[in-house]
Amino acid sequence: MARVTMRDVAKEAGYSVATVSRVLTGSRRVRPDVVQAVREAQERLGYRTNQLASALRRQSTATVGMVVPQIANPFFTALVQAVERSLHRSGHGLLLCDGEESPEVEAERVQMLLSRQVDGLLIVPYHAERSAASIREAAEEIPVVQLDRVVSGAETDSVAVDNEHGMVQVIRHLASQGYRRLGFVGAEPTNSTAAERLQAYLSHAGEVGADNTERVWLGDFSTSWGQQAGAMLAATGQVDAVICANDLIALGVLDAFAEHGNHGTRARTGKRPAHGRNRTSGQPRLRVPEDVAVTGFDDIAFATLIRPTLTSVRQPVDELGAEAVRALLSRLSRTDGRPRKIRIQPDLVVRQSTAR
Amino acid sequence: MARVTMRDVAKEAGYSVATVSRVLTGSRRVRPDVVQAVREAQERLGYRTNQLASALRRQSTATVGMVVPQIANPFFTALVQAVERSLHRSGHGLLLCDGEESPEVEAERVQMLLSRQVDGLLIVPYHAERSAASIREAAEEIPVVQLDRVVSGAETDSVAVDNEHGMVQVIRHLASQGYRRLGFVGAEPTNSTAAERLQAYLSHAGEVGADNTERVWLGDFSTSWGQQAGAMLAATGQVDAVICANDLIALGVLDAFAEHGNHGTRARTGKRPAHGRNRTSGQPRLRVPEDVAVTGFDDIAFATLIRPTLTSVRQPVDELGAEAVRALLSRLSRTDGRPRKIRIQPDLVVRQSTAR
DNA sequence: ATGAGGTTGGCAATCGTTTACCAAACGATC
DNA sequence: GATCGTTTGGTAAACGATTGCCAACCTCAT
Numbered sequence: 001m002a003r004v005t006m007r008d009v010a011k012e013a014g015y016s017v018a019t020v021s022r023v024l025t026g027s028r029r030v031r032p033d034v035v036q037a038v039r040e041a042q043e044r045l046g047y048r049t050n051q052l053a054s055a056l057r058r059q060s061t062a063t064v065g066m067v068v069p070q071i072a073n074p075f076f077t078a079l080v081q082a083v084e085r086s087l088h089r090s091g092h093g094l095l096l097c098d099g100e101e102s103p104e105v106e107a108e109r110v111q112m113l114l115s116r117q118v119d120g121l122l123i124v125p126y127h128a129e130r131s132a133a134s135i136r137e138a139a140e141e142i143p144v145v146q147l148d149r150v151v152s153g154a155e156t157d158s159v160a161v162d163n164e165h166g167m168v169q170v171i172r173h174l175a176s177q178g179y180r181r182l183g184f185v186g187a188e189p190t191n192s193t194a195a196e197r198l199q200a201y202l203s204h205a206g207e208v209g210a211d212n213t214e215r216v217w218l219g220d221f222s223t224s225w226g227q228q229a230g231a232m233l234a235a236t237g238q239v240d241a242v243i244c245a246n247d248l249i250a251l252g253v254l255d256a257f258a259e260h261g262n263h264g265t266r267a268r269t270g271k272r273p274a275h276g277r278n279r280t281s282g283q284p285r286l287r288v289p290e291d292v293a294v295t296g297f298d299d300i301a302f303a304t305l306i307r308p309t310l311t312s313v314r315q316p317v318d319e320l321g322a323e324a325v326r327a328l329l330s331r332l333s334r335t336d337g338r339p340r341k342i343r344i345q346p347d348l349v350v351r352q353s354t355a356r
Numbered sequence: 357m358a359r360v361t362m363r364d365v366a367k368e369a370g371y372s373v374a375t376v377s378r379v380l381t382g383s384r385r386v387r388p389d390v391v392q393a394v395r396e397a398q399e400r401l402g403y404r405t406n407q408l409a410s411a412l413r414r415q416s417t418a419t420v421g422m423v424v425p426q427i428a429n430p431f432f433t434a435l436v437q438a439v440e441r442s443l444h445r446s447g448h449g450l451l452l453c454d455g456e457e458s459p460e461v462e463a464e465r466v467q468m469l470l471s472r473q474v475d476g477l478l479i480v481p482y483h484a485e486r487s488a489a490s491i492r493e494a495a496e497e498i499p500v501v502q503l504d505r506v507v508s509g510a511e512t513d514s515v516a517v518d519n520e521h522g523m524v525q526v527i528r529h530l531a532s533q534g535y536r537r538l539g540f541v542g543a544e545p546t547n548s549t550a551a552e553r554l555q556a557y558l559s560h561a562g563e564v565g566a567d568n569t570e571r572v573w574l575g576d577f578s579t580s581w582g583q584q585a586g587a588m589l590a591a592t593g594q595v596d597a598v599i600c601a602n603d604l605i606a607l608g609v610l611d612a613f614a615e616h617g618n619h620g621t622r623a624r625t626g627k628r629p630a631h632g633r634n635r636t637s638g639q640p641r642l643r644v645p646e647d648v649a650v651t652g653f654d655d656i657a658f659a660t661l662i663r664p665t666l667t668s669v670r671q672p673v674d675e676l677g678a679e680a681v682r683a684l685l686s687r688l689s690r691t692d693g694r695p696r697k698i699r700i701q702p703d704l705v706v707r708q709s710t711a712r
Numbered sequence: 713a714t715g716a717g718g719t720t721g722g723c724a725a726t727c728g729t730t731t732a733c734c735a736a737a738c739g740a741t742c
Numbered sequence: 743g744a745t746c747g748t749t750t751g752g753t754a755a756a757c758g759a760t761t762g763c764c765a766a767c768c769t770c771a772t
Contacts, residue, residue: 005727017728017752018751018752019751021729022730027730028731031751048467048470050473051471051473051729052472052729054730055757056727056729056758057728057730057731071433074433077428077430078428081454084452085456088465094451095450096450098441109444111404112449115405116407117407117408141359223661251658252661302607302661304611305658306662361758362759374722374760375720377759377760377761378721381760383761387720387721408757409757409758410759411759412727413761
């Protein structure tokens with residue numbers, strides 16, 4: 001249990017700690033026989049470097065911090081995974097924090113990471129304005145890369161997809177399938193992705209039908225908001241295509257549509273309701289994609305597991321993560337240069353939910 | 357950019373570093389006016405403690421490491437989230453690692469965490485035998501808690517659900533719904549959860565029908581294995597209830613059933629196939645739950661978003677996480693005592709997929 | 713005025729590495 | 743064999759906090 005230190009190895013090997021350090025880090029040539037002796041002593045004692053002490057002396061922890069708004073969101077999970085891999089590949093550790101969808105918690109986590117002396121920070125900011133202050137503060141001390149979302153007024157590198165381009169693809173695709181009465185179920189534009197997707201919809205939906213830009217409903221990026229909106233849409237039936245600002249919303253909408261006219265998840269006893277329009281709950285049953293199309297954004301893994309499978313805009317998470325790590329690590333060596341804003345083009349993935 | 361240290365604060369306040377340290381940590385009484393002065397100096401300079409230095413001196417990092425086999429699995433994500441919250445509540449940080457479903461990567465991560473001097477380790481071991489060595493080694497140095505899974509031959513605390521109890525509930529429920537010809541789609545018993553769930557099935561499925569224990573297919577805990585098994589089952593139709601060892605498998609099975617008789621996710625053009633049994637692909641269409649029931653295990657969030665919604669055994673992740681953290685933290689103070697093996701009772705959540 | 717006892721601030725050692733600087737040793741050269 | 747340059751190992755000073763010990767001071771009773 002008594003931690004073995006470099007002193008112990010040095011004594012065991014019959015050399016000084018300086019020499020042991022040199023053997024271990026390879027920072028200078030050491031005579032082969034000495035290397036041998038040190039290595040054996042290390043082996044014998046089961047010595048492992050204390051990264052804390054090393055980091056303190058070197059002024060670098062080989063650790064980067066990451067803050068996401070909500071780990072449970074599968075898109076962020078995928079992003080974290082991609083980042084984790086990239087990072088470990090280059091010998092860095094990841095200190096992960098959940099911002100719990102709160103600017104206060106987020107700010108606190110950033111402080112915590114700074115005081116742990118992480119070498120760099122990867123952040124998916126929760127809020128376009130309210131996250132700016134702590135990001136700016138962090139950026140004064142260490143390299144920061146904003147990922148997926150960008151706040152206004154913090155001069156850092158950033159990596160995100162081209163949301164407008166993704167949204168345009170969705171709209172064009174729906175139009176080509178003959179859907180005309182589009183609607184947008186999005187999130188309040190309190191962060192850049194929500195804002196950009198909304199803006200893109202507003203700018204381009206008019207090309208398909210003039211009144212499309214009027215059918216916009218905003219909540220947040222959650223399935224429960226999607227369910228709410230979906231229930232409303234099923235009741236009023238004012239659209240033939242629902243464009244959702246992310247997959248979670250889309251899953252909620254689909255869930256609401258499935259629920260509708262098929263009341264009570266539990267009361268389903270044996271026979272299925274007759275096909276087509278029925279009235280079990282006084283509303284027309286909405287069939288996807290025949291009556292209405294639904295699209296998502298992100299392309300999380302579950303998009304292919306629900307029925308109908310979900311048409312979505314794929315965010316290339318591996319690439320996003322790798323790019324963000326690359327940007328961060330390159331800042332670690334060269335501090336110079338103005339912020340690089342990297343945008344990656346996403347692709348539309350067409351599946352059942354829009355295949356009229 | 358020049359990091360401000362305690363020396364700077366001391367100079368600014370006109371006191372020694374010792375005094376500043378005492379004010380900041382509260383480790384000893386300091387005269388109120390001095391406290392005031394130090395606080396102001398700290399504020400003025402924007403000083404933040406260097407946790408590295410502090411940790412080195414105190415021999416404690418206030419950080420725990422966690423290794424999971426695969427972050428992308430939603431169950432582990434939920435667990436990580438629960439752990440993260442619990443941990444932060446008590447002022448600890450989380451160093452997260454993905455074992456990438458490989459004992460070698462896992463071992464390497466554990467080493468990395470040890471050399472970073474984490475105060476404790478939370479691990480969901482990937483493999484019942486091949487993960488044992490590194491866990492044992494870690495346990496010699498710091499408190500270790502095994503979570504969800506347990507390896508043989510490592511004397512550490514552990515927190516997991518009672519898998520057998522969960523499985524028994526599934527079997528009883530299916531029997532009560534009139535399903536008789538059960539089958540088990542599980543994972544090779546290379547880890548304790550896979551083994552326990554399999555064993556529980558083998559021990560209890562016979563109560564419902566003598567030949568049930570013959571219908572067992574083993575792969576891994578993935579949707580793709582579920583899809584494979586589901587396709588096979590749809591083709592041969594030998595069961596009226598499929599018990600899956602976790603939700604991912606169940607989602608795969610449901611996916612395969614949905615696909616079946618409805619060939620080609622892309623080729624679906626307009627009209628739906630007629631309802632009930634049809635022959636688009638030469639096989640009878642399997643309806644869930646009318647023709648066959650499907651159950652999962654874990655109760656991940658998506659279990660309620662697919663149709664039919666999935667009957668599953670709920671693992672109380674918040675409780676598991678909190679319990680694991682509690683166990684770990686209590687070991688940090690008292691090293692004594694023999695390993696505590698905590699088992700939590702899971703509940704069956706009945707949904708559409710088994711409601712005949 | 714003096715001494716006991718309690719506060720409170722400072723000095724300096726310490727945690728475990730890394731590394732600038734020094735010096736011994738060795739080889740080569742003339 | 744003296745000189746010079748090159749290896750290569752050791753000494754000790756960092757890195758930035760915490761904390762045991764000491765001494766100065768203050769209070770109060772005698």
